[in-house]
Amino acid sequence: MSSCLPARPTPDSRLPDAVRRLRAAGCVFAEDEALLLVRSVADSADPDANDPDANELDALVARRVAGEPLEHILGWAEFHGLRVLVDPGVFVPRRRTGFLVDLALHHLRQAEPGQAIMVDLCCGSGAVGAAILAQLPAAQVHAADLQPEAVRCARRNLAGPGGRVHAGDLYSALPTELRGRVDVLIANAPYVPSDAIGLMPPEARDHEPRLALDGGTDGLDVLRRVIADAPAWLAPGAILVVEAGAGQTSALVEAAARVGLTARVARSEALDAIAIVASR
Numbered sequence: 001m002s003s004c005l006p007a008r009p010t011p012d013s014r015l016p017d018a019v020r021r022l023r024a025a026g027c028v029f030a031e032d033e034a035l036l037l038v039r040s041v042a043d044s045a046d047p048d049a050n051d052p053d054a055n056e057l058d059a060l061v062a063r064r065v066a067g068e069p070l071e072h073i074l075g076w077a078e079f080h081g082l083r084v085l086v087d088p089g090v091f092v093p094r095r096r097t098g099f100l101v102d103l104a105l106h107h108l109r110q111a112e113p114g115q116a117i118m119v120d121l122c123c124g125s126g127a128v129g130a131a132i133l134a135q136l137p138a139a140q141v142h143a144a145d146l147q148p149e150a151v152r153c154a155r156r157n158l159a160g161p162g163g164r165v166h167a168g169d170l171y172s173a174l175p176t177e178l179r180g181r182v183d184v185l186i187a188n189a190p191y192v193p194s195d196a197i198g199l200m201p202p203e204a205r206d207h208e209p210r211l212a213l214d215g216g217t218d219g220l221d222v223l224r225r226v227i228a229d230a231p232a233w234l235a236p237g238a239i240l241v242v243e244a245g246a247g248q249t250s251a252l253v254e255a256a257a258r259v260g261l262t263a264r265v266a267r268s269e270a271l272d273a274i275a276i277v278a279s280r
């Protein structure tokens, strides 16, 4: 039976409008983002509701147009082939940080320790640990962060048997029995110089916590502390892997040498990533 009532707009029929609004707001990947938002509405729709999606897509698009990171709106980010949960206010894992995961996996596969112990300091959402566990399910991952929202989020991403998440300032959060037993110690700590925070895209500076970004005057306040105490936690043959910015590598290699670690600079052009890999 035909009806003379106009069809109620569904999210799919609103796709072109969402694309237009996102494009007008300057979103470079407007088509892809609009599709993800449409799918998000469809996935969360109550199948029994008469009009499950009426205003929801509009609301999500409005949040994106206002500058909120897409990942906070969706509630997840893609990282190293995984869908990682990301709560509002928690640092969004960046694609380049997958380089730390690759370096860690390479080392762990070569070393083949019985049950590898991996620590992720400054874990944020717990993305790095989740990516390691996805590849090495027998590993034991200890992740830690100072921000309560990050700790809560990481506990959701590392809820499986191999993951444990601790709250607190750097190493003070960790169980002391890990001292001298860690096979890979990773830290993607804040490393943006304080003066450069204002130059970051609004998505980051307005929606990610300063604690996650600000590394102090030269960006290295937290990383220097990570390196200084690393030798006490690393097992023989273990490595420390930290992400760094261009222009920070020499200072970090020197900081590692001061505590008896031999460090090298690793780069991934594909991921636009720089890491320092240090060993005893």
Ligand SMILES: C[S@@+](CC[C@H](N)C(=O)[O-])C[C@H]1O[C@@H](n2cnc3c(N)ncnc32)[C@H](O)[C@@H]1O
Pocket: 091, 092, 093, 094, 097, 121, 122, 123, 124, 125, 126, 127, 128, 144, 145, 146, 147, 150, 168, 169, 170, 187, 188, 189, 190, 191, 211, 212, 213, 222
């Ligand atoms: C750049 S974010 C990286 C998060 C995560 N590693 C990732 O790559 O997605 C830095 C994280 O360090 C945490 N953080 C900053 N200072 C810290 C400290 N002193 N102790 C523990 N965590 C800290 C922040 O809360 C934030 O989650």
